[in-house]
Amino acid sequence: xxxxxxxxxxxxxxxxxxxxxxxxxxxISVPKPPSSHNDDHSFSLGLSSSSSNNxxxxxxxxxxxxxxxxxxxxAGPVTKEDLGRATWTFLHTLGAQYPDKPTRQQKRDxxxxxxxxxxxxxxxxxxxxxxxxxxxxxxQAGSQAEFSQWxxxxxxxxxxxLNKPIFPCxxxxxxxxxxxxxxxxCDLQGTDKFWP
Ligand SMILES: Cc1cc2nc3c(=O)[nH]c(=O)nc-3n(C[C@H](O)[C@H](O)[C@H](O)COP(=O)(O)OP(=O)(O)OC[C@H]3O[C@@H](n4cnc5c(N)ncnc54)[C@H](O)[C@@H]3O)c2cc1C
Numbered sequence: 001x002x003x004x005x006x007x008x009x010x011x012x013x014x015x016x017x018x019x020x021x022x023x024x025x026x027x028i029s030v031p032k033p034p035s036s037h038n039d040d041h042s043f044s045l046g047l048s049s050s051s052s053n054n055x056x057x058x059x060x061x062x063x064x065x066x067x068x069x070x071x072x073x074x075a076g077p078v079t080k081e082d083l084g085r086a087t088w089t090f091l092h093t094l095g096a097q098y099p100d101k102p103t104r105q106q107k108r109d110x111x112x113x114x115x116x117x118x119x120x121x122x123x124x125x126x127x128x129x130x131x132x133x134x135x136x137x138x139x140q141a142g143s144q145a146e147f148s149q150w151x152x153x154x155x156x157x158x159x160x161x162l163n164k165p166i167f168p169c170x171x172x173x174x175x176x177x178x179x180x181x182x183x184x185x186c187d188l189q190g191t192d193k194f195w196p
Pocket of ligand 1: 080084085086092129151153155156159164175
């Protein structure tokens with residue numbers, strides 16, 4: 001029996017709607033809401049029917065998740081330890097890349113960075129502790145060697161408070177070294193060895 005033109009129009013509209021949802025879900029990797037939850041506020045433009053499970057099995061949210069790179073699959077809330085390791089990596093790498101003869105601005109910048117870190121570090125107890133340690137040990141950033149040794153010392157103060165092993169600061173260059181960039185292109189401006 002031939003369909004009523006209005007039914008045909010709704011069916012076509014539903015197909016288009018489902019196709020858009022499927023494309024969007026693919027792009028932003030969010031699970032499509034189940035059809036039973038469809039209402040005017042849902043993602044479905046309010047035109048779903050009970051048979052509208054338009055995602056073939058291979059495109060289900062679970063299998064999309066398994067297509068993510070390993071790192072992203074394991075992504076979840078960041079722990080205090082993850083944050084600490086990432087921040088120390090940043091700081092010691094900054095220390096390794098810091099110029100041998102920093103400009104006045106560069107010296108001001110690292111002091112300001114440490115002060116900001118002690119206020120804004122997103123772990124309150126760590127920030128408060130670091131603020132105290134910083135007050136007792138003002139930034140020393142007259143040269144690359146001085147700054148990287150100062151960072152090593154600061155890290156050891158934190159290590160000690162957490163009952164972690166003390167790192168031998170004469171090994172800091174071996175541990176962190178310069179960034180692996182061709183022709184030292186990652187060096188901060190002002191490094192006398194690279195910039196004239
Ligand atoms: C500013 C700051 C304040 C923090 N305060 C706190 C706090 O109050 N409480 C808390 O629970 N956590 C704090 N943390 C986190 C803590 O320091 C560690 O990062 C976290 O516990 C993970 O420790 P980890 O053993 O994996 O190695 P991390 O201490 O993160 O060290 C990473 C790597 O750095 C190297 N390393 C270790 N010591 C030194 C050093 N002295 N110099 C150079 N390299 C070194 C080692 O190879 C080590 O594997 C703080 C982190 C930062 C950045």
